[in-house]
Amino acid sequence: MNASERGRMVVPGDLLGTAEEFVPGRGTYEHDGRIFAALLGHSSVDPASRSVAVHALHAVPVLDEGDLVIGRVDELKSAMAIVEILAAYPSHRTVPGTPEGTIHVSKVKDGYAENLSDELAAGDLVLARILQSRPSIKLTTAPPTLGVVAARCQRCRGSLELAGPRQELVCPRCGNREHRKISTEFGGRTAPPPG
Amino acid sequence: MGSVGAKEVPELLNAEGRRIDGRRLDELRQIAMKVGPLTRADGSAFVEWGENKVMAAVYGPREVHPRHLMQTAKAIVQCRYNMAAFSVDERKRPGQDRRSQEISKVITEAFESVIFTEEFPKTSIDIYIEVLQANAGTRCAGLVAASLALADAGIPMADLVASVAVGKVAGRIALDLKKEEDNFGDADMPLALVPQSGRLVLIQMEGHMTQDELRQALDLGVKGCRDIYEKMRQALRSRYDVPAGSAAPEVAA
16 A cells, blocks of 8 residues: 555544444444544545455554465375465564465466475475465465475485576485475575565 | 651652652653564564653464463463563562562453454463563553554554553642652552543552542543553554655654
8 A cells, every 4th residue: 555545544442433434344343333443554445335444554464365475384185285374475473373274286386286295395385375265275386486485305304405407406415306396486585574 | 648657758749739759749750652662573662651661562463372371262462561670779589479470460451351352363462561660650651561562563452551550649649659659658559541431441559548539539540541542642653654755664752
């Protein structure tokens, strides 16, 4: 949201309007027919739905469709990887409740993946996008920027590195070669988020 | 009036009705609030209130430790109030004691009544209050700092919690006691108010007051809380309300 779209600055407890005027949206609450701000931020009114919301300046991360997240692969099933979501990206704040998401074999890469174990392994850190947030979280790692960002060697647990002309994953400790659906951000090649 | 059995009782109220530091009975000490001094915490605030200096940091909602305290339908609020060893004249023995446990408990309960804990089940909202320099009224200063830190952390709550102490000094009801007034006065009553609803979420008392004095003290205390509330709102705004086009939201309160 840029500065021109910003509404009024509000603090928790500020009166936003009455229940006859607006529908209470995110970051607000209704009490005795009046609507108050629950967060520190800027208020805005959606003209179509007449819903009033407060956009927090420093929000607790809430997962929505389209958001990027950092997760750790916990378990591989035949057609699905279970991922523990650690943080919303690029925020460095943990997501409350450490929710779980799943990556289906058809959503792991662009193209056909025969075996999920060729693309992901338990313990990998992945950058993924949320396809569906309710009732369960479904993720994809198909675009080039998404996929594994850090992985360990399955033989000796050394940190895998990209090496050679074809930029393959190699274990610098034991020389083991592995394959993953890696992200262009593998190894944190772009600048990490501030903080 | 003010008959305390101590050896050297300072003159708490002079003939002009001025207190030991020159304040009138209904006057607050100087207060400065800064929101967000700690960059690694999810939310933080620093409050200088008279000679009190209090830092508050908020983390969460995050994983609950110890795990058995987890509630499946809501977040729990865990507050720890702590006084630094150097915060008072004579070295305070570090660590939790009876007094700090009690203060932690009453502050936790004050915040549980305003935070929308049901939005974050199975998590903990952790509040740390560190008193760096103490001069009476540290639980009130801590509550104010923690309240600002919670707002800074983006924790949804019904309202800010404002707090101040009222007491009885030389037989008169006075707002915001400082150390000498607390030590040699007749009563001290910390209050915490949710200004929108007018609910008191913390009230304790030490000493004695008559019913009339209690009524008078509550009126004065609630008025004091509302003044503090205005200062809190200003501190939150000045931290973040940057005019369009300008950068760096780092503004001291």
